[in-house]
Amino acid sequence: MTQTIRTSVAGPSGSRRLFAARDSSLAAHLERFGPMPGDFDEGHLIAEVEGSGLAGRGGAGFPAWRKLMAASTASAAIASATSSPAARRLAKAGGPVVIANGAEGEPLSRKDETLLRAAPHLVLDGLLLAAATVRATEVFVYTTAASLPSVSKAIGERGDAAHVRLFQAPETFLSGEATAVVNAIGGGAAIPRDHIARMTSHGPSVGGLRGRPTLVQNVETLAHLALIARFGATWFRSIGRDGETGTRLVSVSGDVPSPLVFETEAGAPLSDTLLAAGVVPDQLRAVLVGGYHGAWVPSGELRRPLSRDSLAPFGAAPGAGILMALGTERCGLEASAEIATYLAGQSAKQCGPCANGLPRLADVLRRLAAREQTPWLPAEVERLALLVQGRGSCHHPDGTSRLVLSTLTVFAADVAQHLQGRCEVHA
Amino acid sequence: MPGGTLHIDWTLCDGRGLCTELLPELLDRDEWGYPLAVNGARDARSDVLVPAALTADARQAVALCPRAALRLLPPT
Numbered sequence: 001m002t003q004t005i006r007t008s009v010a011g012p013s014g015s016r017r018l019f020a021a022r023d024s025s026l027a028a029h030l031e032r033f034g035p036m037p038g039d040f041d042e043g044h045l046i047a048e049v050e051g052s053g054l055a056g057r058g059g060a061g062f063p064a065w066r067k068l069m070a071a072s073t074a075s076a077a078i079a080s081a082t083s084s085p086a087a088r089r090l091a092k093a094g095g096p097v098v099i100a101n102g103a104e105g106e107p108l109s110r111k112d113e114t115l116l117r118a119a120p121h122l123v124l125d126g127l128l129l130a131a132a133t134v135r136a137t138e139v140f141v142y143t144t145a146a147s148l149p150s151v152s153k154a155i156g157e158r159g160d161a162a163h164v165r166l167f168q169a170p171e172t173f174l175s176g177e178a179t180a181v182v183n184a185i186g187g188g189a190a191i192p193r194d195h196i197a198r199m200t201s202h203g204p205s206v207g208g209l210r211g212r213p214t215l216v217q218n219v220e221t222l223a224h225l226a227l228i229a230r231f232g233a234t235w236f237r238s239i240g241r242d243g244e245t246g247t248r249l250v251s252v253s254g255d256v257p258s259p260l261v262f263e264t265e266a267g268a269p270l271s272d273t274l275l276a277a278g279v280v281p282d283q284l285r286a287v288l289v290g291g292y293h294g295a296w297v298p299s300g301e302l303r304r305p306l307s308r309d310s311l312a313p314f315g316a317a318p319g320a321g322i323l324m325a326l327g328t329e330r331c332g333l334e335a336s337a338e339i340a341t342y343l344a345g346q347s348a349k350q351c352g353p354c355a356n357g358l359p360r361l362a363d364v365l366r367r368l369a370a371r372e373q374t375p376w377l378p379a380e381v382e383r384l385a386l387l388v389q390g391r392g393s394c395h396h397p398d399g400t401s402r403l404v405l406s407t408l409t410v411f412a413a414d415v416a417q418h419l420q421g422r423c424e425v426h427a
Numbered sequence: 428m429p430g431g432t433l434h435i436d437w438t439l440c441d442g443r444g445l446c447t448e449l450l451p452e453l454l455d456r457d458e459w460g461y462p463l464a465v466n467g468a469r470d471a472r473s474d475v476l477v478p479a480a481l482t483a484d485a486r487q488a489v490a491l492c493p494r495a496a497l498r499l500l501p502p503t
Contacts, residue, residue: 193438194436194437194439196498350438351437351438352440352441352442352459352460353437353457353459353461354437356461357457357459386469387457389472390469390470390471390472390473391461391463391473392473393436393438393473
């Protein structure tokens with residue numbers, strides 16, 4: 001596990017890894033990282049990714065190696081199974097599919113777009129390595145219109161990616177949800193669908209593209225994979241704190257001088273990243289961690305690392321690396337009500353509890369934010385937030401519920417003020 | 428003794444409520460008429476644990492759901 005696969009160049013030192021090349025060209029990419037390992041053992045690569053501790057960077061933080069392993073196992077089963085009619089049907093459906101997901105529907109996230117512009121070759125390397133590992137017969141990059149030109153330019157610069165197909169993702173909040181990605185590429189709308197089986201698996205209830213084992217990985221995850229394949233798990237883990245490994249991209253927005261994307265050491269304190277973005281943590285009221293489906297961390301707790309362990313008490317997680325700063329002059333309830341209203345509007349309206357519950361939830365939260373002096377409002381917000389949990393075919397109701405419940409907890413003192421017609425922020 | 432799990436496909440369900448009549452021990456209705464698991468963790472609200480004694484009722488709910496939104500999955 002500690003042996004590197006093949007390196008002709010030393011891995012970048014420090015926390016500038018994904019952005020280590022001098023520009024986005026293939027020449028700069030090769031000069032900085034060396035060529036992509038061409039001849040490697042799939043099992044060894046999966047073991048290396050496992051050893052690296054790489055967690056998916058799309059939001060859910062699922063261990064990258066496990067998805068690779070599941071898709072690889074399903075692929076091997078299809079290749080070898082010719083006996084049963086079910087296996088033959090699957091084989092006929094086609095080989096495995098790998099999709100690089102750069103849809104980034106979350107309005108506060110800019111990291112995938114930034115990465116595809118600055119280091120498209122790392123993403124393509126990771127995609128091709130993942131495709132080779134699972135013996136994929138179809139390979140896609142799914143991303144927004146803004147990012148397609150950089151990807152297409154990069155594909156044109158190299159000879160090994162001509163088969164990679166580009167697919168434009170619509171700019172909606174849910175377009176990057178894994179089942180929505182598969183739906184869209186399959187010719188449907190970019191909305192989530194009901195699923196029982198994991199999409200990487202095969203069997204009677206396969207959820208992947210046209211019944212094929214389908215691996216959907218975030219573009220940043222793939223870029224890290226490209227580096228792990230070159231420099232190994234030990235190199236990857238040489239930085240990272242508080243149980244997190246490697247680096248991660250962080251999008252900082254909200255009450256900051258200007259929104260920025262950083263590459264930081266994974267598990268670095270929130271305050272370090274905020275300072276780097278030009279904000280003094282003490283001058284903030286709170287930070288929304290994890291985006292619109294995330295949770296608030298109050299200003300007194302911003303020295304905590306951006307790690308699963310340290311953020312768990314707040315219901316937050318590193319997720320896709322999103323920090324939205326809320327200045328002291330801004331009301332947390334108003335900000336949350338705005339977000340809840342947006343999220344209610346972004347429901348795909350396929351599932352009753354979400355289609356009905358989210359607008360109601362947003363409405364009651366808005367009344368609380370507007371300082372309507374109705375004593376039952378907070379309890380009703382909480383009831384509705386708990387009512388929608390776990391009752392949808394995707395996690396949109398769960399994420400919305402998380403944000404709203406976190407609002408009630410972190411801004412509890414202000415909730416009491418609002419019920420008196422006052423506000424901690426507005427006079 | 429679990430008899431499997433009842434999976435609700437929320438994209439198909441439109442809250443007709445037949446399942447809640449056949450399985451009142453497991454399912455209540457929310458204010459919009461959609462099934463709401465009475466017991467169990469919030470992450471078991473789309474895959475509702477069915478005790479063996481209720482398997483027959485669960486099968487009937489699956490068969491009679493006008494939207495074909497239910498599936499009975501074997502115990503894992």
